[in-house]
Amino acid sequence: MRLVLLLLLALSTIFANQTSELLKRYENAEYKQICTDYSSNIKNYRKSEKFVLLYSFSCLEAGYIDSLAVPITMLKYSKDARDNASYFATILLQKKILYNALIDDVDISSLRLPTTTYILSKVFDLYVKNKNNPVDGVYRLDDTQDADTFYKLYISSRSHIKKMVIEVYKNKKLENRYIYW
């Protein structure tokens, strides 16, 4: 019994140390590195939800949305975890639907989903409400909250796999480009 308790204590301290180390890396904006480092073995950290949450937010910041699929299933024990799991699930779902709609021309105009403040959700909402046809395969989506901002949404077929590209323009200048597939 004592051995079990000691083992549990040791495990909890190891997890706590790893979490605080990961937090430091997260604050140093090492998002891509964190996401790739733990993508293969994140299941081993299922006992530490804080660790899984830090990993998930790193993947989200790095734009590796598919990597959220595994943590979504692991986040369920605390309110924070459940809130964030539904937040990640919404973004992942919107990404998949938007990709499907753009490539296979599926009508999603009648869809009603929750939204988030993440760029992909914003573009998803604008695309669902959009009534204009694409020009040369490019959708121009005007931001409803910011008149100076608009987004370009299109499918790039340069590589062997089709990629969904979101470009953010502010005052007609390209500010950011996000690529998902």
Next chain:
Amino acid sequence: MHNLEQLEKRWFIYKAKKYIPIALLTVLVTIALIVTLLFKSDVKKELAVKKDNIIKKDEPIVPVSFVENVVIKEKREEYAPLVLQPSMSFMEKIKSSEQEKTVPVKKVQPVEKIKITKAKSVTKHTKITEYELLTLENRFAKSSSATLGLFIAKYYYKNKEYKNSAEYALKVNELNPNLEESWMIFASSLAKNGKKDDAIQVLKKYIDKTHSSNATTLLKDIIKGKFK
């Protein structure tokens, strides 16, 4: 002589009495037949209706998204989607647990070492010189970049210059109203400046728009007087 007329009457009555039960029986049987026939037709109708329902259930289920329904489209226009916010309070929990761990270590460590750690933390905040700050402010005035403005607001907030931090956070909010951090800095700066009512109003408006969990916790802290 026999009274023939009376005899005939009696014979007629006798015959009638003989046939009355048979007649009654036939009438009852016919009534029963009619009732059963009517009942059967009702049952058939009911069965037909049920069959229709079963057939409808067996039909392939068409997803709502692919049904061209005007009512759905009208409802969609009225629909205000639920805005999900990331819950970042777990980070504070990690930090607080870290602090708890470091407290006993500080007690054991000699005084000199503590001084060194403090000096390190100070250098983090005073990395920017006054000249650099001025140039940053000038750059912000020219470019009106929200991220730069947020950086300046954060800097002022960390250095307890709450009037300046509120001013820059407000500018950032005007440039980009979706940056939660700048709203939080703006409200916190107002509260630190003693303008608690203004901070509460700002947070309430922001929460109405975004349903932010971080903003609600800050609002609760300000109302309860926990935020100092």
